Amino acid sequence: LDRRMFLQASAAFGGAFALGAGLAAKAGGAPDPQILTARFTEARIATGGTTPRLMTYDLSGTAGSGVPPVLRMRKGEPYAARLINRLDEPTTVHWHGLRIVNAMDGVPEMTQPYVYPGEGFDYLFTPPDAGTFWYHPHCNTLMQMGSGLTGVIVVENPKDPAFDAEIVLNLRDWRLNASGAFIAPFKPRDAARGGTYGTVRTANWQREPVYDAPAGGLVRVRIAATDVTRIYSIGLEGAAAKVIALDGNPVEMPFALDRLDIGPGQRVDLALRMPENEESRATLDNFRGSSPWTIATFRAVGASLKRDLRDINPLPPNPVAEADLSTARRIPIDLTATAEQGVSTSICGTLGYTFWAINKVPWPGDTPDPVAPIEELKLGKSYVLEIANRTPHAHPIHLHGLSFRVLAANKRTVLPPPTDTILLLPDEQAQLALVADNPGDWLFHCHIIEHQKTGMAAYFRVA
Numbered sequence: 001l002d003r004r005m006f007l008q009a010s011a012a013f014g015g016a017f018a019l020g021a022g023l024a025a026k027a028g029g030a031p032d033p034q035i036l037t038a039r040f041t042e043a044r045i046a047t048g049g050t051t052p053r054l055m056t057y058d059l060s061g062t063a064g065s066g067v068p069p070v071l072r073m074r075k076g077e078p079y080a081a082r083l084i085n086r087l088d089e090p091t092t093v094h095w096h097g098l099r100i101v102n103a104m105d106g107v108p109e110m111t112q113p114y115v116y117p118g119e120g121f122d123y124l125f126t127p128p129d130a131g132t133f134w135y136h137p138h139c140n141t142l143m144q145m146g147s148g149l150t151g152v153i154v155v156e157n158p159k160d161p162a163f164d165a166e167i168v169l170n171l172r173d174w175r176l177n178a179s180g181a182f183i184a185p186f187k188p189r190d191a192a193r194g195g196t197y198g199t200v201r202t203a204n205w206q207r208e209p210v211y212d213a214p215a216g217g218l219v220r221v222r223i224a225a226t227d228v229t230r231i232y233s234i235g236l237e238g239a240a241a242k243v244i245a246l247d248g249n250p251v252e253m254p255f256a257l258d259r260l261d262i263g264p265g266q267r268v269d270l271a272l273r274m275p276e277n278e279e280s281r282a283t284l285d286n287f288r289g290s291s292p293w294t295i296a297t298f299r300a301v302g303a304s305l306k307r308d309l310r311d312i313n314p315l316p317p318n319p320v321a322e323a324d325l326s327t328a329r330r331i332p333i334d335l336t337a338t339a340e341q342g343v344s345t346s347i348c349g350t351l352g353y354t355f356w357a358i359n360k361v362p363w364p365g366d367t368p369d370p371v372a373p374i375e376e377l378k379l380g381k382s383y384v385l386e387i388a389n390r391t392p393h394a395h396p397i398h399l400h401g402l403s404f405r406v407l408a409a410n411k412r413t414v415l416p417p418p419t420d421t422i423l424l425l426p427d428e429q430a431q432l433a434l435v436a437d438n439p440g441d442w443l444f445h446c447h448i449i450e451h452q453k454t455g456m457a458a459y460f461r462v463a
């Protein structure tokens with residue numbers, strides 16, 4: 001069976017579930033799957049009224065606020081989830097940042113069949129890295145993610161230092177009118193520029209939520225930027241924090257948070273020291289744009305725990321291989337705007353425009369055919385991607401299945417840990433080093449979803 005026939009064969013399951021995890025499932029001790037249902041719900045997000053046709057994931061009937069559950073996994077231990085599709089269109093789940101087997105990566109037609117309404121798909125994998133990650137569909141993504149299908153993943157490591165509390169923040173915007181109904185997900189004019197912004201800004205689907213945490217305590221704040229467009233520049237008022245992980249990977253020498261840019265797809269873990277006095281507050285704010293605004297507030301409760309930011313040890317590192325720069329082949333990657341016309345339609349959500357290209361080729365839709373891989377990488381070899389943003393807009397560029405290190409960038413000092421998503425500033429050039437140690441076809445795309453869906457996507461084949 002070639003791969004395509006295999007996918008078709010497994011798509012033809014008779015009322016049961018496609019088991020994509022053929023190999024993994026053979027290993028004994030596969031855990032019972034969490035039942036992750038993609039479905040419609042409604043919740044109040046805008047001030048004006050409830051939002052109908054909100055999409056969410058729920059775990060075995062937990063509904064509530066509409067926020068998809070935080071999925072908790074353990075580093076090095078198998079995790080299973082059964083996606084059930086109760087939407088009215090096909091979907092899949094991509095586990096953003098997890099370096100797992102290709103067959104579990106959630107890209108329709110490329111790594112698995114579409115999961116049609118009423119159908120399911122069994123995901124089974126072992127996350128190799130601990131940290132903050134996230135999950136979302138890889139099908140009609142502007143619509144599905146824009147309607148609410150973006151959730152946070154916490155991969156725990158029993159060796160992580162202990163905190164007094166943990167707060168998970170899923171940051172995103174919504175395109176809603178004053179009464180809470182969805183409006184058009186994008187404007188072509190904006191898709192050809194920085195992307196179309198939402199009209200309502202939230203953390204965990206709430207406007208400026210307030211979280212209680214022990215006064216004088218140390219809180220691990222896990223922040224995931226899951227919006228389809230917005231780039232933040234985060235900072236704290238009223239408390240101090242250290243950046244302990246970026247995009248899931250520990251920072252070897254945690255540094256004080258001042259202002260930090262995070263683009264769609266990126267994550268930041270903070271060690272936050274709560275204010276000393278009961279009832280005093282600290283705020284997480286966004287400083288990008290014309291005037292700062294508050295994302296979320298932390299309120300101190302109880303008598304001070306009198307903890308100190310210096311009490312926190314760095315997180316243990318993840319097992320990301322170091323590229324061998326002496327043998328690494330260099331691969332130029334150019335991000336450009338394109339005027340190319342003509343878009344092939346796709347059953348999985350083409351926006352109908354082409355504005356962007358990678359190495360001059362705009363990706364037509366969600367399916368890889370007839371698009372060829374941008375490069376074939378040899379399993380186990382090292383590479384340096386020489387990426388150049390030749391546009392006046394920022395692009396958060398995400399690579400599936402592999403982590404890379406930013407060796408150098410011409411617009412700023414690079415942040416040390418490996419990553420899966422780099423926010424490239426306008427006209428920025430950077431060198432990204434990686435070891436091609438995970439076989440399969442791995443997407444490489446802008447995480448401003450309108451950019452991805454109007455051409456800024458490609459894939460690498462590792463074999």
Ligand code: C2O
Nearest residue numbers: 094096265398443
């Ligand atoms: Cu976060 Cu291709 O995805």
Ligand code: CU
Nearest residue numbers: 395446448451
């Ligand atoms: Cu982009």
